[in-house]
Amino acid sequence: MSTMEVNRICYQVAHDEDFLASVREDPYRATAGRSLTPAEHDALLNGDVAALYRQGAHPVLLVRLATHNVFGLDEDLYIKRIREAGPARTAQVP
Amino acid sequence: MADIVAAAGVPHTPVYPALARQESDEGRDIRDRYRSVADVIVESDADMLVVLTCDHINTFFLDAWPTFAVVAAESVMGPSDRVAGLHPREIKLDGGMGSRLHDNLVRQGFDVMLSVPPAIDHAAVVPLHFLNALAVPVVLVYVNGMVSPMPTAGRCRQLGAAIRDALGVLGHRRVGLVASGAFSLEVGGPRIGPRHFYGIPEPGWAQMVATSLRDRELSKLVYHATPEQLAAAGTVAGEILPWIAAAEAASGLEPCLMDYRPGEGHAFAAWRET
DSSP states (O other): OTHHHHHHHHHHHHHOHHHHHHHHHOHHHHHTTSSOOHHHHHHHHTTOHHHHHHTTOOHHHHTHHHHTTOTTOOHHHHHHHHHTSOSOOSSOOO | OOEEEEEEEEOOOTTHHHHTTSSSHHHHHHHHHHHHHHHHHHHHTOSEEEEEEOOOSSSSOGGGOOSEEEEOOSEEEEOSSOOTTOOOEEEEOOHHHHHHHHHHHHHTTOOOEEEOOSBOOHHHHHHHHHHOTTOOOEEEEEEOOSSSSOOOHHHHHHHHHHHHHHHHHSSSOEEEEEEEOOSSOEESSTTSOSSSSEEOSOHHHHHHHHHHHHTTOHHHHHHHOOHHHHHHTOTTGGGHHHHHHHHHHTTTSEEEEEEOOTTOSOOEEEEEOO
């Protein structure tokens, strides 16, 4: 169920300036206390948006990690990774 | 009673407001396409706009995600997300009408959420930027087109009929309806293009939608707009759902504009009184 937490972090990056600043300053510390599995936390810290997408993160939220340039992501890297994420889901599950 | 005197449907692409300011062929083209729709609304002498659109997980979050919502705020800030060329500003709404619309819809059996949000995103702000130069009062209606399970196309058509019936008994107004969104659009998912955060997975579907709306074949559109079809058409292709609601609400009007270009995932459309 911690996909919800991944989605929440993506949301906060776009809507909480203090959180965004903390993620940019120290991504590990900013997300260390969150209810993420170790795999999700690693994927987030590594900007592995393909893995997060496959685990159910909503793409409309996920893309904000790139538009706000956090977790090492920029437009080019996000596009490259998400296009290699495999088949599109058949539903947008929260 | 209120009369629905015009209806419109437009995309809400966040880059369009900035593009439309450019003295380039592309800028002029965007301006002209929105102006053609805006002219229909202005000529109708509408004194209120009801905007049907989809929140992009900005006003609402997934922990309290509405299937349908009516906004009853007197004003909101917007856009709450990044829209090049549009700084957040206060947008006046008709909170009283929003509240009465909510009450009427619930009495009709539509358990719509009542919302007084502080801010709204580009999905409502971009169309208002282009279509509400006269700054008439606005009521916002949100339809879930982003998160499964989305309401069915048939249910959204019923919502449109209920909105039409509600407006028929709520106040003496000349109402313009505005549907906002795309028909085929991938945002953030694997089917985005190689140089953008978006893509158009099924332009053929978008063309079928545009043709169905132009030809008043709403039953055909509703039949084909299954959850599977919407998922195939992109991560935000559920934005067709407010169009379906608006088309049903405007069923007493005549389609007068359907500006769809092959390959695109959206259209510019308008309906007016016969």
